[in-house]
Amino acid sequence: MAPIDPHSFTDSSHPLATHISLSLFFDFSSSTIHSSALLSLPTPHSGPISLDTRSLSINSVFDPLTKTPLPFSLSSPSDPIKGQSLTISLSNHSKFSIIFTTSPSSSALQWLSPPQTFNKSLPFVYTQCQSIHARSVFPCQDTPAARICYSARLNLPRQLFSVMSARHVERRAPGAGEAAMACDDSMWCAEGRMVEEFVMEQPIPPYLFAFAVGEIGFREVGPRTRVYAEAVPAVLDAAAREFSGTEDMIRVGEGLFGPYEWERFDLLVLPPSFPYGGMENPRMVFLTPTVIKGDASGAQVVAHELAHSWTGNLITNKTNDHFWLNEGFTTYAERRIVEAVQGEDRAALNIGIGWRGLVEEMERFKDNMEFTKLKTNQEGVDPDDVYSQVPYEKGFQFLWRIERQIGRPAFDDFLKKYIATFKFQSIDTDMFLNFLKANVPGIENEIDLKLWTEGTGIPPDAMEPVSNIYTKIVSLANEFKQGRMPREDEVADWHGQEWELYLENLPKSVEASQLTALDAHYRLAESKDYEVKVGFLQLAISSKCRDYYSEVERTLKEVGRMKYLRPLYSALVQGVGKEEEKVFAKRVFSEARDCYHPIAQGVVESIFSKHL
Ligand SMILES: [Zn+2]
Structure with a gap:
């Protein structure tokens, strides 16, 4: 008996499940999913088996063949990091079913109300399971040491569409008897519901489980790539333009690392609250809309997520x-x-x-x-x-x-x-x-x-x-310390990344008048490129240049990407003599909190707990 992962209740003496079959009924009115999970083990097992869960209500566990209930217990109290262990007693079982409901506070799920979406008419929900949040969607051995195949049946309101890190099988009307007790048949087959089915035949660590449900449309951008996003023509067109070079990158990746093993490489552009730049969900990479800058520089994030197709998704950290x-x-x-x-x-x-x-x-x-x-x-x-x-x-x-x-x-x-x-x-x-x-x-x-x-x-x-460009930018940043601003001819061919590097190389605190002059010339605080904007605003905060705080507030309220939240909130609350900034940070967070994914909420709260 020994845990195999510091972040999981999975025990070395228990078998690892090889397949999970999910039926998920999405209830947007309560921000919950009524679910059933059928887990398969490689061989029959007798004795306890422990699964990871967080904020799940477990209704019943039973033998799927005989429908006999199986004894189970949930550890209590919930561990602040790992959640609760669901321990089930098996006697020569190789399959068992769990009926459960997710919580509105599920740490993997962000439920967006219609006003929080682009079209403002329909809701949206999506997962972010890395690092240890899959357990808040379904009970599982939530360790990357375990690899699992899955199939899923999603029951949705008819106006909504879904994508998963899996192969889409079909979209059709719900059928009687297929709810697998996730909810009763009258709910499952109610007027206005549709079912979408997916299968993932390649074994993946649970953190790569992913879905998104909303008013989702797509554009074709390559032989194995579609770009999905909220079905707004302007959003889809901008995304399709930004990622038009994806197939070239896949070919380069194959040349360097061997065959692309996942068949499709589709992209999903999420609402601005998505907490990361990208998430390498296999077959369906999730992306923040902040990578769409109109200059194809978003390709770098796509290159990163694509590279995960080999390193991370094929070979995974234990x-x-x-x-x-x-x-x-x-x-x-x-x-x-x-x-x-x-x-x-x-x-x-x-x-x-x-x-x-x-x-x-x-x-x-x-x-x-x-x-x-x-x-x-x-x-x-x-x-x-x-x-x-x-x-x-x-x-x-x-x-x-x-x-x-x-x-x-x-x-x-x-x-x-x-x-x-x-x-x-x-x-x-x-x-x-x-x-x-x-x-x-x-x-x-x-x-x-x-x-x-x-x-x-x-x-x-x-x-x-x-490199010449790197050396030049660093030396220009050093000259700023002596009071010289870069000339227009020196920055004429700079894109966002050049500015990002320049700002990173400036001292952490500079004269407010110097910053204002730089911004008056190059309009960095209003940059459409968030890397540049946030780099500048971070400097403005640490230099106590309060003219920019309204821009800081706007930024913290329009995006939820942690790459921006972390430095801005940290700059506001870190250090001495920041009383005004701390009050400001707390107010902005209390007003913006609902727009952030639960993981981002937790990260900001953790920054506050260290400094407030
Ligand atoms: Zn990565």
């Missing part, structure tokens, strides 16, 4: 302690795709932005250096609280270091072999290191692998990128 295996590899792969599609300068710029981000994380974690390691110990730690750039950027730096050591052709061969060897498996840091040492003999004598994976901080052989 637990969140090894999250860098997902994100470090994906950041490396993303930059290789960007380099191939958009050129070396663009890739170097991305590396530079990442480098600045990594340096800043060292400052953020200076009192808790554990989370500057690649291989972390997250026992008793909420993964959303310690989410940072470290697994992405230090992981990237580690792989880039190996590439420099053995040369790109050898590293490319190594990557292909790594993916082919471990695909559809969940692995940990030691498995990676053993594979590395076996395939690159003597590497441990050239690179301090232990320092890189278990040490804190940034190792001395990490590297800032070398």
Whole structure:
């Protein structure tokens, strides 16, 4: 008896379920889902089996063949991080059914009322299951060490459509007897309801389970790609334009990492409250609308989510302690795709932005250096609280270091072999290191692998990128410190990323008059590019340039992406002499809270709890 993951009740002595079949009745009036789940084990099991749940009401558990109830218990009180363990007693069962209802406060689900959507006439709901939120949608062994196939039957109001991280089978009228006790037949088959069916035949970790339900339309953008979004022609057209180069990127990815294994690579653009830039749900990547900037720069986020098709989704970290295996590899792969599609300068710029981000994380974690390691110990730690750039950027730096050591052709061969060897498996840091040492003999004598994976901080052989554009931007930022603003001819060809890097390299606090002058010239606070806008507003807050606080408020109320919420709220409440800012932050959050996904709400509350 031993837990296999610090974030799960899954026990090493219990079998891992291989398939789950879900019937989900969406009740928008109560923001709940009436559900049934049929779980299958590889072999019959006798004795207890523990599943993860959070804020689920479990109505019954039974043998699906005989309909005999099975004894179950829910652990109490609920663990603040892991939730509740649902323990079921089996006697030679290989299948069991659970009838349950989700809670309106389910941490994975954001229920948007019609006024919170673009069209303002119909509701919308979507999932974000990473890191440990799948358990708030259905009981499961919610650890990436477990991989599961699934099928799902979604019962929706007729005006709504659904997408999933799965193959769409059909949309049709509901049939009697197929509710599988999720609700009674009269509800399931009521006038005005439709059923959509999906199957996922490839085993995925539970955090990649995903659906969205709403007034969803789509545009074709490539032979295996559609862009989905709220069915507003202007939104769909802008998204289709932004992502028109997707097929080129898939081909580059295949050239670098081997065949694309997931058949479809569709994209879903979510409402602005989506808490991340993108989520790599297989077959159906979820994206924030803030990546649509009209200049194809959103391609970088798509490159990242696409790269996850190999690293993260095919090869998955065994637990969140090894999250860098997902994100470090994906950041490396993303930059290789960007380099191939958009050129070396663009890739170097991305590396530079990442480098600045990594340096800043060292400052953020200076009192808790554990989370500057690649291989972390997250026992008793909420993964959303310690989410940072470290697994992405230090992981990237580690792989880039190996590439420099053995040369790109050898590293490319190594990557292909790594993916082919471990695909559809969940692995940990030691498995990676053993594979590395076996395939690159003597590497441990050239690179301090232990320092890189278990040490804190940034190792001395990490590297800032070398490129003309990067060097020029950093030197212009240094000149700003001496009071010189960049001339128009110097920034004439700058896009959002150049400005983002420039702002990141300015001192944390500058003269208010200097900032106002910069903005008067280049209109950064009003930029349509949120990276630029938020970079500038963050600087304005830390420089106490209060002229911009109304823009800060507007921004915090129109987007829910944590990449923007974290720095803005942190800048407002961190440090001394910030009484006015703290009151302001609390008021804005209380007014904006309902527009944020529950994960983002939790992250802002956690920032407040540390500083207020
Ligand atoms: Zn990622």
